[in-house]
Amino acid sequence: xxxxxxxxxxxxxxxxxxxxxxxGTAVPATSKSVFLDAVxxxxxxxxxxxxxxxxGDYSQTKTSSKExxxxxxxxxxxxxxxxxxxxxFGKPANxxxxxxxxxxxxxxxxxxxxxxKVPVESKGLSAHTVRGYYWYGYNYTSGDKADGWVIRAxxxxxxxxxxxxxxxxEQMASDPAGFTKLTSHTKKx
Numbered sequence: 001x002x003x004x005x006x007x008x009x010x011x012x013x014x015x016x017x018x019x020x021x022x023x024g025t026a027v028p029a030t031s032k033s034v035f036l037d038a039v040x041x042x043x044x045x046x047x048x049x050x051x052x053x054x055x056g057d058y059s060q061t062k063t064s065s066k067e068x069x070x071x072x073x074x075x076x077x078x079x080x081x082x083x084x085x086x087x088x089f090g091k092p093a094n095x096x097x098x099x100x101x102x103x104x105x106x107x108x109x110x111x112x113x114x115x116x117k118v119p120v121e122s123k124g125l126s127a128h129t130v131r132g133y134y135w136y137g138y139n140y141t142s143g144d145k146a147d148g149w150v151i152r153a154x155x156x157x158x159x160x161x162x163x164x165x166x167x168x169x170e171q172m173a174s175d176p177a178g179f180t181k182l183t184s185h186t187k188k189x
Contacts, residue, residue, distance in 0.1 A: 029078070030078060030079065030080055030081045030155060031074050031075070031076035031077075031078040031079065031080035031110075031112070031155075032076070032080075032155050032158070032160045033074070033075040033076040033080075033160075034072060034073065034074060034075060034080060034082055034110075034153045034160055034161050035071075035072075035073040035075055035115075035161070036070065036071070036072060036073075036151055036153055036161050036162075036163040037070070037071045037163065038068045038069065038070045038071070038149070038151055038163060038165075039068070039069045039071075040066060040067070040068055040149070040165065041066070041067050041069070042064050042065070042066065042067070043064075043065045043066060043067035043121045043122070044063075044064065044065045044121075044124060045062070045063070045064035045065075046062070046063050046064075047060055047061070047062045047063075048060060048061045048063075056131070057131055057132045057133070058129075058130075058131050059128070059129070059130045059131075060128070060129055061126055061127070061128045061129075061143075062126065062127050062129070063124045063125070063126040064124060064125065064146070065121055065122045065123060065124040065125070066088060066121070066122045066146050066149065067119065067120070067121045067122075068086060068119070068120050068121075068149060068151070069117060069118075069119050070084060070086070070117070070118040070119070070120065070151055071115055071116075071117055071118075072084060072108060072110060072115060072116050072117075072118060072153065073110070073114070073115035074110035074111065074112055074113060074114055074115070075113075076112060077112045077113070078112060079109065079110070079111055079112055080109065080110040080111075080112075080155075081107070081108075081109055081155065082107070082108055082109075082110065082153045082154065082155060082160075083105055083106070083107050083108075083153070083154040083155075084105060084106050084107075084108060084118055084151065084152070084153055084154075085103070085104070085105040085151065085152045085153075085154065086103065086104055086105070086120050086149065086150070086151045086152075087100060087102075087103045087149060087150045087151075087152075087173075087182075087183060088100070088101055088102040088103065088122040088123075088146065088148075088149050089101065089146075089147045089148045089149065089150070089169070089182075090125050090144045090145060090146050090147050090187065091144065091145065091147040092143075092144055092145075093127040093129075093141045093142060093143045093144055093145045094140070094141045094142060097185070098147050098148075098182070098185065099185045099186055099187045100182075100183050100185060100186045100187070101122070101123060101125065101144070101186070101187045102122040102123045103183075104120060106118060106120075122146070122149075125143070125144045125145060125146055126143045126144065127141055127142070127143035127144060127145055128141070128142050128143050129141045144187070148164065148165040148166055148169045149164065149165045149169075150162065150163070150164045150165075150169055150170070150173040150182075151163045151164070152173065162174045169182070
């Protein structure tokens with residue numbers, strides 16, 4: 001009976017030590033548990049009035065860029081080596097058809113349980129508006145406007161977390177085929 005107890009203690013001890021592991025399986029050296037959040041704001045914005053008259057007609061150009069303050073938190077007890085990617089999407093001011101207009105990435109190290117702030121700013125988009133015949137409601141807008149953003153956290157080549165400005169973008173960015181389709185449309189110059 002004592003041998004059975006001693007044998008069970010040895011087996012139990014091996015199960016919780018590294019010796020009982022299957023050969024060839026390594027314990028992950030970096031965390032894959034990460035929390036992402038972002039606060040969006042308008043970074044640089046300018047409005048140029050080309051002309052305006054007494055009846056309310058005008059012509060103006062608005063240019064603005066978006067800023068994201070990305071929070072990356074390591075939720076694990078292991079240190080984390082993450083690559084943070086960001087993508088900004090726009091669409092024509094007078095139509096539809098989402099396109100990618102800016103992107104970037106940054107490699108960061110986050111200690112266990114800690115967080116980092118990663119501020120990023122997009123390129124500017126311009127929209128030109130002409131309002132004429134004020135009493136008849138003629139309004140024409142050309143150019144582009146911002147339509148959302150996606151941020152992704154990667155460990156190596158594996159995407160471990162996705163956050164987006166709206167649920168549809170987040171769903172598309174979470175699926176590899178949807179993400180490829182989403183990022184394949186770029187702004188033609």
